[in-house]
Amino acid sequence: xxxxxxxxxxxxxxxxxxxxxxxxxxxxxxxxxxxxxxxxxxxxxxxxxxxxxxxxxxxxxxxxxxxxxxxxxxxxxxxxxxxxxxxxxxxxxxxxxxxxxxxxxxxxxxxxxxxxxxxxxxxxxxxxxxxxxxxxxxxxxxxxxxxxxxxxxxxxxxxxxxxxxxxxxxxxxxxxxxxxxxxxxxxxxxxxxxxxxxxxxxxxxxxxxxxxxxxxxxxxxxxxxxxxxxxxx
Numbered sequence: 751x752x753x754x755x756x757x758x759x760x761x762x763x764x765x766x767x768x769x770x771x772x773x774x775x776x777x778x779x780x781x782x783x784x785x786x787x788x789x790x791x792x793x794x795x796x797x798x799x800x801x802x803x804x805x806x807x808x809x810x811x812x813x814x815x816x817x818x819x820x821x822x823x824x825x826x827x828x829x830x831x832x833x834x835x836x837x838x839x840x841x842x843x844x845x846x847x848x849x850x851x852x853x854x855x856x857x858x859x860x861x862x863x864x865x866x867x868x869x870x871x872x873x874x875x876x877x878x879x880x881x882x883x884x885x886x887x888x889x890x891x892x893x894x895x896x897x898x899x900x901x902x903x904x905x906x907x908x909x910x911x912x913x914x915x916x917x918x919x920x921x922x923x924x925x926x927x928x929x930x931x932x933x934x935x936x937x938x939x940x941x942x943x944x945x946x947x948x949x950x951x952x953x954x955x956x957x958x959x960x961x962x963x964x965x966x967x968x969x970x971x972x973x974x975x976x977x978x979x980x981x982x983x
Contacts, residue, residue, distance in 0.1 A: 756780045759837075761803040763888050773888030775802030777842055792852045800845035800877050804888040806833040844890035848873035864917040869930075875905040894936055894944070906936030906944060922965055924956035934980070946980015 756778055763773040781794030849872055856865040877883050879894050880903055894906035914928030929951050936944040954972030958965030 759802070761801075763801070763804050765887055771887055773801050773804060775799045775804070775844075775888070777802050777837075779842070788855055788858070790854045793849065795847075795849050796842060796873075797847045797876070798842045798844050800883070800890050801886075801888040802842075802844055802890075803835060803837045803839075804844070804890045806835055808833055839892070843873070843892050845876050845892070846873040847876050863919075864915060866915055867913070869910065869912045871910040872907065874907040878903040878905045893934070904936060904938045906934065909933040909935075921962040922958045924968065926952075926954050926956075928952045928954075944980075946978060949977045949979075951975045 757780065759777040761775045761777075763775070765771055765773065776797075776799050778797040779794060781792060783792040784790070851870045853868045854865055855867070856862060875891070875894060877889075879891055883889055884891060884895065893908070910930060910932050912928055912930035914926055916924065916926035918924055930949070932948040932950070934944055934946055934948070936942070938944075952972060952974040954970055956968040956970050959967040959969055
C-alpha cells in the first residue's frame, strides 16, 4: 500500500495588468493506493478553488467545422465553448471538492490480458453560483453556471458511477467498453433547480502511434452514446 502526500498548486492570474487585478487560486490533491488480493485501488481527494487557473485560450476552427456539442468533455464540461485551459480541467475542474475511487481487477489465467474496472466519484461546488460569486473576476464554474436566486446559496453536486472492461490486444492495441451513470443535482427551490441523470456507453479503440510493441502514445477512436433523463423546475 502506498500513500501520496498532499499535492499543492497555486495560480496568479492578471486579466488586465494595467488595472492591478490579481486573481489567486489554490489546488489540493491527496490520495492512497494499494492492492487487496487481486484488486488494486486508488482513492483520492481533491479541492480546486473557483479562481484557480482561470485563463482560457480560444481554439480557432475553420468556418465549416462545427464546435463540439453539449456533452463535450462529459461530465465536467468545458468552461467556454471552443476553448481550453492550461491545466487538466477535466481531472481538476474548478470550484469542486470531493473524492474519487478507482478499482481494477485483472482476470487470471487465459484472460490475463483483460481487466474489469470501476470508478466512483462525488464532487460538489465549493462556492455557490450566486450573482455575487460568478461576477467576480476569475471565478470559474464549469457546469452550474446558471445563477441561483440571491440569498439561497444552494450548491450543486455531481455523482458518478461506472463499470467497464478493457483488453490489451496483440501488437499493443487496446479496446475498452464502459457504462457510466452521472447524476446532477442542485436543489435551489427556484427556477434554476437541477435534477437529472445522464447514461453513457463508450466504446474506444487505441492504436499505438510510435511502436507496435512498446508504445506509450496512442491514437484513440471510439463512440459514446448518451441518454439524458431529468427535469428542471
